[in-house]
Amino acid sequence: MATFQFDLCELPPEAESLRGEVRQFLRENLKTAAISRSRSWGGFDREFSRKLGARGWIGMTWPKKYGGHERTFLERYVVMEEMLAAGAPVSAHWVADRQSGPLLLRFGTEEQRERFLPAITRGEMSFAIGMSEPDSGSDLASLRTRAERVAGGYRVNGSKIWTSNAHKSEYMIATFRTATDPKDRHAGLTQFLVETKSPGITINPIIDLTGEHHFNLILFEDVFVPEEMRVGAEGAGWAQVTTELAFERSGPERYLSAMALILELVRAAGPDPTERQAIAIGRVMAHLNTLRQLSLSISGMLQAGQNPNLEAAVVKDLGTTFEQEIPQIAHDVLGLEPSPGTGSQLHQVLAYLTQSVPSHSLRGGTREVLRGIIARGLGLR
Numbered sequence: 001m002a003t004f005q006f007d008l009c010e011l012p013p014e015a016e017s018l019r020g021e022v023r024q025f026l027r028e029n030l031k032t033a034a035i036s037r038s039r040s041w042g043g044f045d046r047e048f049s050r051k052l053g054a055r056g057w058i059g060m061t062w063p064k065k066y067g068g069h070e071r072t073f074l075e076r077y078v079v080m081e082e083m084l085a086a087g088a089p090v091s092a093h094w095v096a097d098r099q100s101g102p103l104l105l106r107f108g109t110e111e112q113r114e115r116f117l118p119a120i121t122r123g124e125m126s127f128a129i130g131m132s133e134p135d136s137g138s139d140l141a142s143l144r145t146r147a148e149r150v151a152g153g154y155r156v157n158g159s160k161i162w163t164s165n166a167h168k169s170e171y172m173i174a175t176f177r178t179a180t181d182p183k184d185r186h187a188g189l190t191q192f193l194v195e196t197k198s199p200g201i202t203i204n205p206i207i208d209l210t211g212e213h214h215f216n217l218i219l220f221e222d223v224f225v226p227e228e229m230r231v232g233a234e235g236a237g238w239a240q241v242t243t244e245l246a247f248e249r250s251g252p253e254r255y256l257s258a259m260a261l262i263l264e265l266v267r268a269a270g271p272d273p274t275e276r277q278a279i280a281i282g283r284v285m286a287h288l289n290t291l292r293q294l295s296l297s298i299s300g301m302l303q304a305g306q307n308p309n310l311e312a313a314v315v316k317d318l319g320t321t322f323e324q325e326i327p328q329i330a331h332d333v334l335g336l337e338p339s340p341g342t343g344s345q346l347h348q349v350l351a352y353l354t355q356s357v358p359s360h361s362l363r364g365g366t367r368e369v370l371r372g373i374i375a376r377g378l379g380l381r
Contacts, residue, residue, distance in 0.1 A: 003378070004311055008293065009300035015074045022082040025055065030088055037087025038260035038349045041253050042214060044168060045089035046123070052090070053123030058097045062105060067118035073303040077252065077296060084256035091165060091214075096120040098251065099244045100127040100173050103191075107232035107240050112193065116171070128166040130174025130194065130218070131241065134159055139369070140175065140241060141185035145220060147176035147192065153226040154178070154192070156200075160218040167203050167216055169196055173244075175237050189237030193229040200224070209355040210340075242309065254319035255291040257360060258326040261353045262288070264346045265330045280333045287322050291315065310377035317370045320361045327354040 029051060036043060052058055060076040062068025083090050101120050104112055119125040136142045145158025156176055166172060172194050179188030196203065200223035206215035232240050262284060269277040294315050301308040330336065330350055338351035361367045375381040 004314065005301065005306075005308075006294055006297045006311060007300065009074070009296045011074055011078065011296070012072070015072065015078045018075055018078050019082060022057075022079055025051075026082065026086045026088060030086055036089070038352045039089070040084060040087055040257040040259065041090050041094050042164075043087070043089025044091045044165060044214075046092045046126075048089050049092040049123035051123070052093065053121055058093050058123055059101055059117065059121035062101060062117060062121065066105075066113050067121035069121075073299045074296075077299040081252050081256070081292075084252055085259050087260050092126050092168070093120065093123050094253075095129060095165070095169075096125060096127040099129070100171075103173060103231065103240065103244050106243065107191075107236075109228070111228065112231070116193070125171070126165065126169040128163050128169040128172035128196065128216075129244075130160045130163055130166075130172040132160065132162045134161050134217070140189075141238070143175060143177050143189060145174075145176050147178050147190060147225065149178075150224070153224055153229070156192075156194075156220045156223040156225055158220050160220075161216075162206070163203075163216045163218050164214050165216075166196055166218055167205065167213070171195055172218075173231060175241050178234055178237075186238040188235055189241070190234050191231040191237045191240050192225050193231060194223070194225055198223050198225075208359065210352055243307075252292065252295050254316045255288065255295065255322055258323040258353055258357060261326050261330055261349050264349050265326075265334070268334055268346050274333075277333045280329055284326070284329060291319055291322060294318070310374065313370045313373045313377070317367060317374070320367065323360050324357045327357060 029048065049058070056069045056071075057079045059066070059068040060071045060079065061073055062070070064070055097120065101117055104116060108116075116125065120127075131140060131143075133143055133145060136144070145156065145160065147154040147156045154176075158176070160166075160172075160174060163172065173191055174194045175189055175191050177188055178190040181187040194201075200221045202219040202221070204217040204219070205213045206217055207213055208215060265284075266281060269281060273281065294311070298308045298311050298315060301311065327338075327350060331338075331354075334346075336347060336350055338354045339347035340351040340355070342348070343351075372381070
């Protein structure tokens, strides 16, 4: 029977020394209110991303020939951790840096790498993820959007949903069905680089509970995608997309998205908390540190060239559960009701995260899908 491979991972001196540099940068460049910081990595600011690119903090582990900096995964982890803890608006480059770029490095053509990766590292190009479809949920094997071969490329018809920031992104890496095999649902999937402004694409907003627009429904009507924009071999999409999801699920964003509320909770309790507050905050911090060790272990595995798919699913599932508990804990120990748009900084942060954290168990794979992956990985099903 398989087992988890979590090992304690210590940050090397070069990674820890980077932390002070990042914090100084944030003090100088992050002037947002707590309610904005509660958006965590959902905040979108192209100018901020360009500043990070100029400091060499996008594409940190990528080869220098593509604009990267050939630093370690552990150094990258420190930058990510500090950005998330501060609630920096990083989503203009987040998806491209986290998964689209690494996917192109592994499966893309040389022409694709030279065309896209340097722009990503400069913070000048945003990517969306075209996976989920209406009526499919997290069952990626049931995708129905078709990409049919035509002269010079493919013609795409279908739809994608929950596509975050597609309306602000120049490109998406989308998974389409190029063939159907009744005996193997995972066969016949292929990934493509799709320009979001292509003729035939309609992007419709989906407004979430907080009143914000980052989700989208995308319709494809006879959209032409050139042959040179296919990523990897035709039919290899399933193996590629599972690799991409491992990048998506393993980072500290899976337990630090509610950090703004944790900080507000600690401030509200003050230096002399009640016994109940002290116990609650102590438990939160113990869980937070445990999740950090698990997530940091995965960065160590990536640095060692290992595949952390199973462990990434565990961190994502545990992290989501943790984040979804934080608003209820804050409500219980402080006796506060959420107050959207009014009240103190604490009230507003509590209100925002009360509305937003339910969606955390959808992004990156639902809880049920993740637990199925974990069970299969452990040989339990």
